[in-house]
Amino acid sequence: MPWTPIEADSDWPLYVSVYKRIRHAIRGGLVEGKLPSKNQAAKLLSVSKVTIEQAYRQLVSEGYIHSRPRSGFYVNPGFMQRTPQNAARDEADFPPQFKSEYCFDLSTYAVATECFPFAVWSRLSRQLLSEESDKLLNSTPGKGILALRQQICGYLQNYRGVRAHPEQILLGAGTEWAASIFNLLFTRGQRFAIENPSYSKVWRILSAHGRDILRVPMCQDGIDLAALQKAKPDLVHISPAHHFPLGLVMPIQQRLALLKLAEQMDFYMIEDDYDCEFRFEGRPIPALKSLDGDERVIYLNTFTKSLAPSLRISYMLLPRTLLEKYERELSFYACTVPGFQQYVLARFMGEGHFSTHLKRMRRVYKDKHDALLEALRQSSLGKHLEISGEKAGLHFLLRLKGELNEAEMLSRAAAQGIKLSGLSEFYSPKINVPQATVLMGFAKLKPEELPELISRLQNAWSMP
Amino acid sequence: MPWTPIEADSDWPLYVSVYKRIRHAIRGGLVEGKLPSKNQAAKLLSVSKVTIEQAYRQLVSEGYIHSRPRSGFYVNPGFMQRTPQNAARDEADFPPQFKSEYCFDLSTYAVATECFPFAVWSRLSRQLLSEESDKLLNSTPGKGILALRQQICGYLQNYRGVRAHPEQILLGAGTEWAASIFNLLFTRGQRFAIENPSYSKVWRILSAHGRDILRVPMCQDGIDLAALQKAKPDLVHISPAHHFPLGLVMPIQQRLALLKLAEQMDFYMIEDDYDCEFRFEGRPIPALKSLDGDERVIYLNTFTKSLAPSLRISYMLLPRTLLEKYERELSFYACTVPGFQQYVLARFMGEGHFSTHLKRMRRVYKDKHDALLEALRQSSLGKHLEISGEKAGLHFLLRLKGELNEAEMLSRAAAQGIKLSGLSEFYSPKINVPQATVLMGFAKLKPEELPELISRLQNAWSMP
Numbered sequence: 001m002p003w004t005p006i007e008a009d010s011d012w013p014l015y016v017s018v019y020k021r022i023r024h025a026i027r028g029g030l031v032e033g034k035l036p037s038k039n040q041a042a043k044l045l046s047v048s049k050v051t052i053e054q055a056y057r058q059l060v061s062e063g064y065i066h067s068r069p070r071s072g073f074y075v076n077p078g079f080m081q082r083t084p085q086n087a088a089r090d091e092a093d094f095p096p097q098f099k100s101e102y103c104f105d106l107s108t109y110a111v112a113t114e115c116f117p118f119a120v121w122s123r124l125s126r127q128l129l130s131e132e133s134d135k136l137l138n139s140t141p142g143k144g145i146l147a148l149r150q151q152i153c154g155y156l157q158n159y160r161g162v163r164a165h166p167e168q169i170l171l172g173a174g175t176e177w178a179a180s181i182f183n184l185l186f187t188r189g190q191r192f193a194i195e196n197p198s199y200s201k202v203w204r205i206l207s208a209h210g211r212d213i214l215r216v217p218m219c220q221d222g223i224d225l226a227a228l229q230k231a232k233p234d235l236v237h238i239s240p241a242h243h244f245p246l247g248l249v250m251p252i253q254q255r256l257a258l259l260k261l262a263e264q265m266d267f268y269m270i271e272d273d274y275d276c277e278f279r280f281e282g283r284p285i286p287a288l289k290s291l292d293g294d295e296r297v298i299y300l301n302t303f304t305k306s307l308a309p310s311l312r313i314s315y316m317l318l319p320r321t322l323l324e325k326y327e328r329e330l331s332f333y334a335c336t337v338p339g340f341q342q343y344v345l346a347r348f349m350g351e352g353h354f355s356t357h358l359k360r361m362r363r364v365y366k367d368k369h370d371a372l373l374e375a376l377r378q379s380s381l382g383k384h385l386e387i388s389g390e391k392a393g394l395h396f397l398l399r400l401k402g403e404l405n406e407a408e409m410l411s412r413a414a415a416q417g418i419k420l421s422g423l424s425e426f427y428s429p430k431i432n433v434p435q436a437t438v439l440m441g442f443a444k445l446k447p448e449e450l451p452e453l454i455s456r457l458q459n460a461w462s463m464p
Numbered sequence: 465m466p467w468t469p470i471e472a473d474s475d476w477p478l479y480v481s482v483y484k485r486i487r488h489a490i491r492g493g494l495v496e497g498k499l500p501s502k503n504q505a506a507k508l509l510s511v512s513k514v515t516i517e518q519a520y521r522q523l524v525s526e527g528y529i530h531s532r533p534r535s536g537f538y539v540n541p542g543f544m545q546r547t548p549q550n551a552a553r554d555e556a557d558f559p560p561q562f563k564s565e566y567c568f569d570l571s572t573y574a575v576a577t578e579c580f581p582f583a584v585w586s587r588l589s590r591q592l593l594s595e596e597s598d599k600l601l602n603s604t605p606g607k608g609i610l611a612l613r614q615q616i617c618g619y620l621q622n623y624r625g626v627r628a629h630p631e632q633i634l635l636g637a638g639t640e641w642a643a644s645i646f647n648l649l650f651t652r653g654q655r656f657a658i659e660n661p662s663y664s665k666v667w668r669i670l671s672a673h674g675r676d677i678l679r680v681p682m683c684q685d686g687i688d689l690a691a692l693q694k695a696k697p698d699l700v701h702i703s704p705a706h707h708f709p710l711g712l713v714m715p716i717q718q719r720l721a722l723l724k725l726a727e728q729m730d731f732y733m734i735e736d737d738y739d740c741e742f743r744f745e746g747r748p749i750p751a752l753k754s755l756d757g758d759e760r761v762i763y764l765n766t767f768t769k770s771l772a773p774s775l776r777i778s779y780m781l782l783p784r785t786l787l788e789k790y791e792r793e794l795s796f797y798a799c800t801v802p803g804f805q806q807y808v809l810a811r812f813m814g815e816g817h818f819s820t821h822l823k824r825m826r827r828v829y830k831d832k833h834d835a836l837l838e839a840l841r842q843s844s845l846g847k848h849l850e851i852s853g854e855k856a857g858l859h860f861l862l863r864l865k866g867e868l869n870e871a872e873m874l875s876r877a878a879a880q881g882i883k884l885s886g887l888s889e890f891y892s893p894k895i896n897v898p899q900a901t902v903l904m905g906f907a908k909l910k911p912e913e914l915p916e917l918i919s920r921l922q923n924a925w926s927m928p
Contacts, residue, residue: 251527
């Protein structure tokens, strides 16, 4: 059936018709094992060999087939390739997952990838690859390469007011890595606390590791110190620069009081500085770590927000006592970030491109932030809205005063193709959750999309 | 002191210098109570009123001062001076570390990086970067991109006789990732067992996670089944294709007996297939997983040996029951491998370069393996040597019959600039450790270095 002459279809190039027909046959289990050679297939389908080549190349790049040198092209498994009695079971076991398509993604994990400095990044990648150095291939030191840790120290000093020695910096792959290191640096009896509400990934991972996580409520200046004192934690996770999800910035008095409490009660803090780079009024506020004379703060940051989510490069700065423990017990850990990414990023920062990029992105995000807020205020929803947490970060909170509750806001927005998170999602237990409040992430939003977005939000939430 | 004329500093805007000076004075207790009005301060510092406004606004947002309507700006109470970290102390805390330099690296984690297909890898990287696609920047699915998981299924079917559905494949960053997933898939009460001797990284990580690890001795066909039965594990880690460090290949009868035992006693196995690609006699032996009708085997592999250690790409194939648990409890885990590496590798495999590379490396390693063995046998040490585990993998065992013990062999080799591991290092407890045996990793060895290496080994180990 797939290997019979094919007619051109005016809608697309001929090779696409060929590719689609073979793909369909593979998916249907009609074609398995080795494919006809390019010459054979060209004859069977009455098309040129070039057309077959293009079609095969497309099938390879999509993972349907693979090429074996001097042998030919073979269908990959995973497409009904099992024995007939198994085939039905496979399909039942692994049903295709349909994602609902949103037109507007206002989720908070998005970033403006359209601004990624591809040209510079590609040039540096090419440079490094052309040097063909052995160092790109061999394992890096467990903490990561020194050049990148030095660049990070420079960044911390210039942007976050933090002085660090490169030996205190560890690089690793994302929150997953960081949480597992926290888990290992503290004994099983030690108590972990986290703000309520909070970023759910960290506590989900630590819970999965079998940790009981204490939840400490927030007050308007940040974590509630009286509740924290009662919880008696050994480690507490906070985000003072821009609390997730509330968007609070912890004032200096609260910071100093927190440091004093940590010293008195002998606990450590994880300062999660995840989107500290973006602040829309005044200058970035120095990190809590910059005030940390007693070395109570583990500083944690990532390039997810400032560069791209796919990079998977996080880093932490350990206080000396914990660093000693790390060196003693965990220095056998290999760095989970590929060497190549480390070298590219080190050069990217070393040549000043990171500063340039941050400067640009601050402007880009400020424009997006201001435009969305202005459009919301000008809209017919304007007088029913209460905005908070809008001074920093890549999202703010929007409360709708009126009849709708949070779930209704979300489902009505979803029906209009708008993806949002509700604030209650980040509470556990769900105590004192502000009513009818959603998170508005604006990082991915393009100016030309604003009128349509606002019109849909009005449709979704307008009150009779 | 803070209220004297200020000079512009070319590094930052003038208001930042003003803000920093006042902040410094507040922290040092030099300024308290009410601040000069904006007009007064502008005169005192010889700057514009706008500059003072910006500086005061920043101090307000950080919580150093507050504004009282129709009265002015006041320093907030409660500052204490914290000692800044001292540079001299930094240097003393982190003395530079000197590594001894070896001329010959025969450690087992080395690979022949000089054979890495740089040209192809660079071309594919450039291609992908030039496509500037959004997909390179955004997070990948938690298990990794589908195209790469499909290519891995193709590889497993062609090279390891294993049929897998892409949904069963998870990608992650190295042994560190894999061990943490194992730790999470089994409850704390469940019992982990590992061969003695064994690759130390896996059990070190699981021990660090607080697991008690049962050690099961080896017999000449692989893990000792009687001892395994007594240990009653829930999960046991094995490397049947090429045991590390002994180099044993598990025979088919032992494999079948092991699978039967697993079914009877209801335990799972991790098949660590870390260097299965390289076998120097006969054809590659299919994976234990290929015989696993009852779905008892978690298959684990990596591109560390077959491509490069710096890649940090491992993968596992989960049996369906464990996959269900993963989906239910751990599907929130993000993939720890950067998206870009995943796309490059998927295209590399899809275009057939991985097959080509493996074919080439089998030849390269066979040549290195044969040359080293031949040179050792021809040397004056030849008649005192006993070689084992030499049929597969990138190292073999060398036993020296005579006066020297393992520690002496290692220190004498080190004095000659030769880096080796002793077999006893991988035993815990150190019971029935073969005498005077070291691991010879030959992956990095170049043919032209052989005469010098042999001469040094003769110097090191020659007996009077």
